Amino acid sequence: MIIIMSSKTTSDNVADLKSILKERGYDMHLSEGVETTIVGAVGASISPEEKAAFIEQVEALDYVDKVVPIAKPYKIVNKQFHPERTILDVRGVKIGDPTKVVVMAGPCTVENWDQLMYSARAVKKAGAHILRGGAYKPSTSPYSFHGHGETALKMLADARDELDMPIITEVLDPRDVELVAQYADIFQIGTRNMTNFSLLREVGDSRIPVMLKRGMSAMLEEYLQAAEYIASRGNYQIMLCERGIRTFETYSRNTFDINAIPALKELSHLPVIADPSHGTGKRSLVPAVAKASVAAGADGLMIEVHHNPEIALKDGAQSIIPSVFDDLMRDIGLIATAVGRTLEQ
Amino acid sequence: MIIIMSSKTTSDNVADLKSILKERGYDMHLSEGVETTIVGAVGASISPEEKAAFIEQVEALDYVDKVVPIAKPYKIVNKQFHPERTILDVRGVKIGDPTKVVVMAGPCTVENWDQLMYSARAVKKAGAHILRGGAYKPSTSPYSFHGHGETALKMLADARDELDMPIITEVLDPRDVELVAQYADIFQIGTRNMTNFSLLREVGDSRIPVMLKRGMSAMLEEYLQAAEYIASRGNYQIMLCERGIRTFETYSRNTFDINAIPALKELSHLPVIADPSHGTGKRSLVPAVAKASVAAGADGLMIEVHHNPEIALKDGAQSIIPSVFDDLMRDIGLIATAVGRTLEQ
């Protein structure tokens, strides 16, 4: 770590810092400039837990202006330590394979069997690999629809059996993890729960793959630490998902952070999925951003498709209809080819 | 609600919309402009649940460009429906009383009995009314300290008995609510859990006062809907807390949204607390922002005080020492007087 001393630092302060660092096993390199003194501290072999706490302590020292940690605060999900990319295998579907692009699609919410199957058959036919559908829905308003729960989970499982497609569905509450695990092939953790650490630990204790969505105001470093929560409990089957961040722009509901796609791939070995439905919040922008994501290197897409968005119970404004999805799959296939990948599994 | 039609709207579309609105009991007023047609829909008496769903459906109509809901999406916490301000009474301490300013202070985290009591006695002596201290700590890193749990809760309860001060402490997991309720006088819901709806419902089912912190990227309307979650379960003892939002500025850890203080007071009847410790993340800025908050009309302050921030296990950089807190309490008292309030209870 690099320690930037305050401008009023005395030699006593430096001596004090030296003994604090030494006690923890750090070597200290002092650089005295005209205006500022900076200290490089390296070499201690302490656990990540101790390091995190120690950095906070040093930062709180009166004569310290700022601490710049050098090492990334995540280990297991860090590409530097695991250069080979993680490839998940979910009932035969490969996620993270550099030669393939995976597509997860389906309705935002499971409303009833007919609606689910209509969309499910449509996306299957168009070439989607994994079926998505919400059984538990987070809603900003307490008065909105919150999903059909276990009834919906059962329908999803039936759809999986009928169509031979793995299913992904969101889990919201640590107490539901066990139940959802009985049905889901992949857990989805939504943007509002990226810092719900109890939930992260709970899915980290399971051995079911997890798609962790980025918090809408999470920096990449925080996002990867959330993934590290899951990994630190022993569940390494994690995929990341960029779904738009919150900015000042209001034309689209969120701002899809396309930079995050290559950035996450250079920071981590985990697969990176793009969700252009939430990333734009606007049906008309979904196809362009889906194509852009694959061009930028995304390992997969998650797209909301509804047979009739106009009567959808949730998020109709961002769902596309099956015929648009058909066209999109064809276009995605062309882009995939252009970047050396395929939609074939 | 106001419905803005897309530019390609036909008279068939208008007729279609009319029948959709009519079915739900809405009156429709059509305004055809040169470029755009707008529709005002009022008068239906449907539940908030149905309304929320209905707005999403209308927004998804192909010929609809945008729906502007007019009514606020929260009812119980809305000042328009309950003009008289909510005043909480926590073991005799009044929160929300227009003539008083309440101060909650104490260490970020309960580390051990001596540390807790040193800070607790110091803040009590300086005039603080409520003791804060963390037993469960949310941490961005899985490797950071997460609090001493029930051991810390017991210490807080002992401190309350010894010093006759109510205590406030954070609850992170819906499964902990029952346990924390045995000790805490006020539940704190932290910024990372503002959209943890399971947790909101759980504290909404209790009858213990709740301080709900604003999510770091929550708009005020979303924030008040989170409060509505708690209220909709029957717990009306809620106070709000501005604790800084996430912006592009990096000099301070968060940007304290001072506008939110008068804004929340014009939108809701709930008490509004300010947390300048997290709102700045920088010890040197805490006193100025604490004073500003009271001048802006905050009903109270939450401030982190540590006998020795330099060895604090968490958030040392933003904790102030007791002597600074003493001075601050004196200054806060002067500002309180200037706005017609008092620190006396």
Add this chain to the structure above:
Amino acid sequence: MIIIMSSKTTSDNVADLKSILKERGYDMHLSEGVETTIVGAVGASISPEEKAAFIEQVEALDYVDKVVPIAKPYKIVNKQFHPERTILDVRGVKIGDPTKVVVMAGPCTVENWDQLMYSARAVKKAGAHILRGGAYKPSTSPYSFHGHGETALKMLADARDELDMPIITEVLDPRDVELVAQYADIFQIGTRNMTNFSLLREVGDSRIPVMLKRGMSAMLEEYLQAAEYIASRGNYQIMLCERGIRTFETYSRNTFDINAIPALKELSHLPVIADPSHGTGKRSLVPAVAKASVAAGADGLMIEVHHNPEIALKDGAQSIIPSVFDDLMRDIGLIATAVGRTLEQ
């Protein structure tokens, strides 16, 4: 426009508003709801100037809560009024043509003849169509390099003649517009000057094509109004350029707003260029975002290429070297084909 009345509106207020609206030629439609009264006002034929002022006046009325303007605040650049796309022809290079993708490349700053020509020849050889290079450079610090001015302009003009490539260069000061016009084929207005209205008017008075970059915190509606400034002076040869916006994320210098590409294309008929160099600020992310932009429908790219970024006088961190640019051009060509376009001119 839609006028949302405050909750305390009386029938006198409504009458007052009616007469105000009537005087301006507006028809008024009243919708009285349980909580709120809303007013639709349409039909007046007043100039955009008068309308802008009138909306501000109505918004300031004591009994008015909010005005929601319906019509877009820009006309000439609005796709609704000019559905056919604008295609610029700059010395034979077509910009905005739906079958072509244009690439502008070159060094951030013109440093000297050899450096300029080295990069210029390299980008020409790789297939770039337009040469970029800075003669006047905006710098956050007064102590940074500000460009070689007219000397650099002359070199650019010589490079154009030698390589038969049109040139684009930034103009910073309204007093320089005349001089720059003697050399440049396209004016560039940078992100820091999007709201420099004197400069916008000055280039609007010229008849040279303008590439207007989006302000780093400009909403799309504001951005298109800035373009309207130029158009309102009679210069319709405008292209837009997304170059990243400012958000909380610090891993990349800016957040490239990929949503803006399809959004600008549905709002305006002007060509849309993407600048992944500034949009990421990080060399390693440039190729992915360049490809994404073309996949999303961008009409062109602007990319910084330096023969040796490590000794560049400006923005070395985001410049790519010629060999990387070669590879990128090949990849861009594949993506262009996948979306039905070509790099051929």
Add this chain to the structure above:
Amino acid sequence: MIIIMSSKTTSDNVADLKSILKERGYDMHLSEGVETTIVGAVGASISPEEKAAFIEQVEALDYVDKVVPIAKPYKIVNKQFHPERTILDVRGVKIGDPTKVVVMAGPCTVENWDQLMYSARAVKKAGAHILRGGAYKPSTSPYSFHGHGETALKMLADARDELDMPIITEVLDPRDVELVAQYADIFQIGTRNMTNFSLLREVGDSRIPVMLKRGMSAMLEEYLQAAEYIASRGNYQIMLCERGIRTFETYSRNTFDINAIPALKELSHLPVIADPSHGTGKRSLVPAVAKASVAAGADGLMIEVHHNPEIALKDGAQSIIPSVFDDLMRDIGLIATAVGRTLEQ
């Protein structure tokens, strides 16, 4: 500066860096950690110009991951080098005096003599010290009102003579600086022009005091560099002005950054003014934020007052009426007393 090497750094790279640093007169301190090598470089006595360029060059080195500059990129306006606070004297009114609070008030725009004098007399009577009024107005829309120009300047000058109050007015175009200088006591540089470097240099060449508003997306470090632009031309009579930043929150037009008040005062010796009118954009929030600013240590306030905001030509929604201003001045006086200052001059 601190140089963080990329993870693939070789000993050849280190040697290469050493020679680059040495050539510029830097001493280099190497700290080799398990994951990363960091280099501290101090001691060179090079000009700020050379340093800025050199940092960019080092950052572009292939084997360098990041450069953390330690020294602040501004000198003249840096408190570290000029610990005594700057106090401006504008026709006898002291700005920046730790015992005084200065109030600038008046209409957003000078509309006509009667309107100007009505507001001017009202604010003078209520105790304001400096008269504000716009002659040149920046507007997002080309179709909005842009001010009466020199006619308005003359009225302001006449108002000054009649009421014996210094005047402040905005200048938008470098070509207008000379003309405005004939009338104004203080130049205002607006938020949209904080990075209009030509304009900054032009007012820097004059010897008239300048109030430089913060750009709506400017970090404090960038803001102080903009002030440094003015100072670097020899004009040291500068005051800063926090006027709200752009965030995701839409309830208020801007988010007033109250943290910036104490932050700017610890970073710079320049006076700090608060503009709650633009900082909120909402009349109802202005008084609370005005009081908060003074409590936080602002040296002054700038407030828009209009005798009849409902017919104001600009920004009516955020202007307050004289009677509200009267009450506010009384409240501000009480807060000023509470922080050891006075409104008396």
